Amino acid sequence: MRDFAGFVLRLAICWVNLILPATLLTSYCFGENYYVSPTGSGTECGISTPCSLDYGVSTLNLQPGDVLILQPGTYTRSSSPILEITKGGSAGNYVCYRASDYSGNGNVTRSRAVILSAGARTHGIRVHADYVRLQGIKVVGNDFGASGGAFNVGNEGYADPTRQFHDIIIEDCEVYHVKNSGFHNTTAAYNVEVRYCWVNGTGYGEWWGEAFYTGNKTDPALTIHDYKVHHNTIQDFTQNAFDVKKYASNVEFYNNRAFDFRDCLSGDRPGVNCSRQRNEGWIELSGHDNSAYNNICSRGKTGYGLVAIQGNSNNRIYNNVFTDMVSVTPACVAIKSINSDIAENGTDSYVYNNTFFNCLRSDIGDPDDTRFLVKNNIGIDYRDNVAASDVRAAWFVNPSAYDFHLASSAPGTVIDAAKVEPYSTTDLDGTPIFNGIRDRGAYEFTPGKPGSQTSAQSKPIAQTSATSFTGDE
Numbered sequence: 001m002r003d004f005a006g007f008v009l010r011l012a013i014c015w016v017n018l019i020l021p022a023t024l025l026t027s028y029c030f031g032e033n034y035y036v037s038p039t040g041s042g043t044e045c046g047i048s049t050p051c052s053l054d055y056g057v058s059t060l061n062l063q064p065g066d067v068l069i070l071q072p073g074t075y076t077r078s079s080s081p082i083l084e085i086t087k088g089g090s091a092g093n094y095v096c097y098r099a100s101d102y103s104g105n106g107n108v109t110r111s112r113a114v115i116l117s118a119g120a121r122t123h124g125i126r127v128h129a130d131y132v133r134l135q136g137i138k139v140v141g142n143d144f145g146a147s148g149g150a151f152n153v154g155n156e157g158y159a160d161p162t163r164q165f166h167d168i169i170i171e172d173c174e175v176y177h178v179k180n181s182g183f184h185n186t187t188a189a190y191n192v193e194v195r196y197c198w199v200n201g202t203g204y205g206e207w208w209g210e211a212f213y214t215g216n217k218t219d220p221a222l223t224i225h226d227y228k229v230h231h232n233t234i235q236d237f238t239q240n241a242f243d244v245k246k247y248a249s250n251v252e253f254y255n256n257r258a259f260d261f262r263d264c265l266s267g268d269r270p271g272v273n274c275s276r277q278r279n280e281g282w283i284e285l286s287g288h289d290n291s292a293y294n295n296i297c298s299r300g301k302t303g304y305g306l307v308a309i310q311g312n313s314n315n316r317i318y319n320n321v322f323t324d325m326v327s328v329t330p331a332c333v334a335i336k337s338i339n340s341d342i343a344e345n346g347t348d349s350y351v352y353n354n355t356f357f358n359c360l361r362s363d364i365g366d367p368d369d370t371r372f373l374v375k376n377n378i379g380i381d382y383r384d385n386v387a388a389s390d391v392r393a394a395w396f397v398n399p400s401a402y403d404f405h406l407a408s409s410a411p412g413t414v415i416d417a418a419k420v421e422p423y424s425t426t427d428l429d430g431t432p433i434f435n436g437i438r439d440r441g442a443y444e445f446t447p448g449k450p451g452s453q454t455s456a457q458s459k460p461i462a463q464t465s466a467t468s469f470t471g472d473e
């Protein structure tokens, strides 16, 4: 536990260092502060005289740079969504919607402002504005709330179908036990970023409960593009951790930790119709120019494949770890055909340098190198990869603690054994290639470099603080 605490601390500090400069330069809220509370009233919106949430978001004349601060408590509303954001800012001058105890940059205390999304309400929070930041807000679904997703970004439900919403940051927010997906972004948005959030429980009233559902299935005019999802903790979900549909491009999932992909087949949710579900897979990339890298995915049961990718479209799945997984059918890596009848753009798609360990399936659904390239992986039964039957636990630093850094005892079939040029010149940690040749799998063995602890069983990283973490969390 202490090792893991150290890892979390280092990781948190690392993230803060990485993110802070860009944050300060591009998008802080320096305007007026206004306050709302669940019991607020009147028009003053002061710290000791807060308004209601409805007044704050609907009537108050928020200007670029202003901050609407949600004081602690549970907010609800008779209609959907419970928090409808229609007022945004301008470039470099966002409007912030912030829990009062939000401290920023990956640090948030546990008593966040809560948006209750109970009953038939479709969304917890919907953003119909540009240059918006959501910070430290939690959406609670009570299992059957948020049938259309806890957080919804894009023009779904908006009068003008051509309107594109953009420059939206959601950070340190939380999803808890919602009916459908956590982040449901399907219509006309770009420059969206979701980071340091904690998705804890989706698909409670449905079988299609993706943690992240992104892109449009039918209309190219509603393409989601330039969407980044990173440094989130994701647990207890169905269908997919990351599902990208065909009208999506430049979507990136990276440095996330996902675990406990729930097996809906067990029928553990009253009222859930699991008969149609196949639990799909951890990562599904349709569309083009989309990528998933540096993620650690642990424990669960998938039905379509551990990963699925649309070929020949510059999609990329690399430097990820997948472990303790049962993939029922048909494969470990599957070609994505569902919803992918879009013209491929003629560029290779890659599944490179991933580590698969203790997964039931290790085959490829469609081993066709003209559509997608599967190379340099550990645990895939296909040429230019290390076959699953050859993989040994002793090759890794501490597999029982989900640490799949290569140990010095890893053999020559792994270290310096990449068969082709890697897609990325760095590994899951960002470590560069050592000894001139990339190793197989997600990590690059580097003598003297301590293997950091990466545990999927410990408490979510998004809940810890770089300054106050004690190791007891």
Ligand SMILES: [Ca+2]
Residues within 6 Å of the ligand: 208, 210, 239, 240, 243, 280
């Ligand atoms: Ca799905």
Ligand SMILES: [Ca+2]
Residues within 6 Å of the ligand: 415, 416, 417, 433, 434, 435, 436, 437, 438, 439, 444, 445
């Ligand atoms: Ca090497």
